[in-house]
Amino acid sequence: MGWTALGYLIAGSGVWGAIGWGIDAYFGVPKHIGLLTGMILGMFLAVYLIVKRMGT
Amino acid sequence: MFLAAEEHHPLLPIWQEIVIGLVAFGVLAWVLMKFVFPKMDQMYEARVDAIEGGLLRAEKAQAEANELLNQYKAQLAEARTEAARIRDEARADAEGIRQDVLAKAREESDRIIAAGKDQLAGERQSIVRELRTEMGTLAVDLAGKIVGESLADETRRKGTVERFLADLETAGAK
Amino acid sequence: MSQLATLTTSDIPWPPSTGDFFLPDVAGPWITKFTILVWLAVALIIAFFMLTQRNAKIVPSKSQWLGESVYGFVRDGVAKDVIGHDGAKFAPYLTTLFCFIAVTNIYSIIPTAQISPNSHIAFPIVLAVISWVIFNVVGIRKHGFGHYVKMNLVPPGVPKLLLPLLIPIEFISTFLLRPVTLSVRLFANMFAGHLILLVFTLGGFLLVGSGNIGLAVAGVISWGMAIALTIFEAAIALLQAYVFVMLSASYIAGAIADEH
Numbered sequence: 001m002g003w004t005a006l007g008y009l010i011a012g013s014g015v016w017g018a019i020g021w022g023i024d025a026y027f028g029v030p031k032h033i034g035l036l037t038g039m040i041l042g043m044f045l046a047v048y049l050i051v052k053r054m055g056t
Numbered sequence: 057m058f059l060a061a062e063e064h065h066p067l068l069p070i071w072q073e074i075v076i077g078l079v080a081f082g083v084l085a086w087v088l089m090k091f092v093f094p095k096m097d098q099m100y101e102a103r104v105d106a107i108e109g110g111l112l113r114a115e116k117a118q119a120e121a122n123e124l125l126n127q128y129k130a131q132l133a134e135a136r137t138e139a140a141r142i143r144d145e146a147r148a149d150a151e152g153i154r155q156d157v158l159a160k161a162r163e164e165s166d167r168i169i170a171a172g173k174d175q176l177a178g179e180r181q182s183i184v185r186e187l188r189t190e191m192g193t194l195a196v197d198l199a200g201k202i203v204g205e206s207l208a209d210e211t212r213r214k215g216t217v218e219r220f221l222a223d224l225e226t227a228g229a230k
Numbered sequence: 231m232s233q234l235a236t237l238t239t240s241d242i243p244w245p246p247s248t249g250d251f252f253l254p255d256v257a258g259p260w261i262t263k264f265t266i267l268v269w270l271a272v273a274l275i276i277a278f279f280m281l282t283q284r285n286a287k288i289v290p291s292k293s294q295w296l297g298e299s300v301y302g303f304v305r306d307g308v309a310k311d312v313i314g315h316d317g318a319k320f321a322p323y324l325t326t327l328f329c330f331i332a333v334t335n336i337y338s339i340i341p342t343a344q345i346s347p348n349s350h351i352a353f354p355i356v357l358a359v360i361s362w363v364i365f366n367v368v369g370i371r372k373h374g375f376g377h378y379v380k381m382n383l384v385p386p387g388v389p390k391l392l393l394p395l396l397i398p399i400e401f402i403s404t405f406l407l408r409p410v411t412l413s414v415r416l417f418a419n420m421f422a423g424h425l426i427l428l429v430f431t432l433g434g435f436l437l438v439g440s441g442n443i444g445l446a447v448a449g450v451i452s453w454g455m456a457i458a459l460t461i462f463e464a465a466i467a468l469l470q471a472y473v474f475v476m477l478s479a480s481y482i483a484g485a486i487a488d489e490h
Contacts, residue, residue, distance in 0.1 A: 003477065004403075007411065011403035016395075045395050052385045064252045066351065066421060072259045073352035076268060081356060084272045085326045092279040093322040096301050099286050106288055 005050050012046025013039040191224075192217045244436055246428035251349055251421065264347045271333040271347075304328050304475060312479040313486070320482055323364065327357065328475045331416065335467030338424055339460045346467070349420040351413060358413035361478040366405075369485030378485070412477060419470045423463045430456035 020038020023029060064070075196217055243250070255262045282297030290298060304325040309317035334353065338346040347353050369378045383400045384393060430452050437449025 003411065007403040007407045008399065011407050012399045015398045015402050019398075041395070042399065045392075045399055048392075049385060049396055049399060052388055064248070066248045066251060066349075069352035069355050070259070070350065071352075073262075073264060073347075073350055074356055076260070076265045077347075077353045077356035078360075080265075080268045080272050081326075081330055081360065084275060084330055085323065087276050088279060088326050088329075089322045092276075092283055092297075093301065093325065095283060095286055096298055097318075099288065099290075099298070100302075102288050 005054065008046040008050050008053075009043065012042035012044075012049070014042065016042030016045065188221070192221065195220055244432060246425055246432060250428060251345070251424070263345075264350055264353075267337055267343055268334065268347050268353065271330060271337070275329045275333055300329065301325050308472075308475055308479050312476065313483040316486065317479070317483075320364075320479065324475050324479055327361070327478060328471050331357065331471035331474050332468055335416075335420060335471055336464065338420060338427075338467060339463050345424050346420040348416050349424050351417045354413035354416040355409075357416070357474065358409040361412060361474075361481065362405075362409040365478070365481040365485045368482055372486045408477075408481060412474060416470055416474055419466055423459075423466055426459055427456055427463060430459060 017035055017039035020034035020036070020041075021032070022034075023038075024032055024034035027034075199216075199220075253263050256266065279297050282293040285291075286294055301321065305318060305321035308328075309319075309321040309324050311317070313320060331348065334347045336346075337343040338349070366378075369382075372378070373381060382404045383397050385396060385400065388396060434449045434452035434456060437445045437452055440446065440449070
């Protein structure tokens with residue numbers, strides 16, 4: 001159970017962080033704003049998913 | 057031994073090892089799943105069967121024992137009521153017999169008393185009758201002797217005697 | 231001690247590096263210490279079960295009980311416990327997996343072997359991929375491909391607008407991260423365990439051979455640590471085998487679970 005939650009957190013921040021990083025690279029966004037936004041968004045989504053999947 | 061290929065990155069798999077790993081694990085899984093685990097499962101099933109069968113048998117034996125016990129209890133109760141019934145009957149019989157005997161005894165004594173009374177009465181009567189005839193004869197004989205005459209005439213004699221007796225009775229009654 | 235010292239200081243490779251995990255081939259890339267150890271593990275496990283289970287009886291002998299208790303542990307303690315009633319079907323695979331990982335892990339503390347094949351990521355990858363294939367196949371068989379994928383990617387009771395954001399996370403965590411974490415966890419534990427034992431053992435040799443009394447005492451303490459850590463490593467070896475099997479079972483359970 002704990003590992004599933006951890007997996008969601010890693011996957012969440014990983015996926016959206018990577019997409020954000022891609023946007024940074026493609027559009028030349030400065031200071032990794034895309035990456036950071038993506039990671040934070042991913043974290044939120046992961047928490048949301050954990051609650052939905054495992055919360056009663 | 058420590059002379060190693062330093063340049064190999066530990067997170068990169070060696071493809072020959074992947075093949076060996078797959079084949080080795082495959083062989084292991086095949087042998088175990090073909091020859092070992094089915095036998096173990098069978099053994100497990102047999103064991104469960106044996107235990108469950110044993111339980112069933114034990115349950116059956118228990119049920120039989122219970123039935124037997126109930127039967128014995130029923131028989132015992134029956135015997136008890138039977139004994140009580142017999143005892144009651146015997147008591148009733150004894151009472152009846154006592155009553156019977158008493159009644160018979162009473163009857164017998166009554167009968168004896170009655171018979172005695174009857175006999176007494178009969179005897180008295182016959183004595184009276186005998187006395188009567190004897191007295192008549194005696195009196196006639198006496199009178200004949202005194203008077204000296206034979207009273208041949210029966211009718212006359214009878215009348216005389218009757219008269220005499222009646223006189224005697226009236227005299228006795230006085 | 232002085233003889234040991236002269237022997238050690240010059241020959242000990244220090245510090246331990248990842249190179250210590252890639253030993254020269256015994257005979258070509260197909261026959262190495264690692265592959266030999268793996269085949270030996272296969273032979274040992276088969277021999278163990280064959281020996282303990284021949285003349286199996288309803289009332290088990292001691293050795294038969296030993297063999298059965300390994301299977302029973304995985305069947306009752308993992309398969310039936312995690313997967314439920316259908317779990318018994320997966321007990322043979324999970325037991326094979328458990329025995330294979332346990333034996334190959336235990337090599338790390340067996341003298342002359344001293345290293346687990348699982349410290350080469352190839353073997354954990356093989357095992358993780360097999361578990362991955364199995365849980366996906368049983369899931370697809372039970373629910374059908376479309377339904378199974380939808381079940382795993384679309385969380386219930388979520389607004390449609392959020393789905394494009396969530397589906398990639400679900401996909402990565404279920405279908406990619408699971409086998410990766412499964413293999414990396416096993417690999418990293420065996421890798422780190424071996425490295426730590428190397429540090430304390432080789433470090434002990436270095437310290438004892440340094441000629442300085444204080445450092446030599448530290449070296450002896452270092453060996454004591456190595457012995458303590460060897461016991462610890464044995465526990466880790468079995469624990470990781472258990473964790474791997476437990477997680478495989480829980481993935482299978484998740485794949486064949488009915489929707490709630």
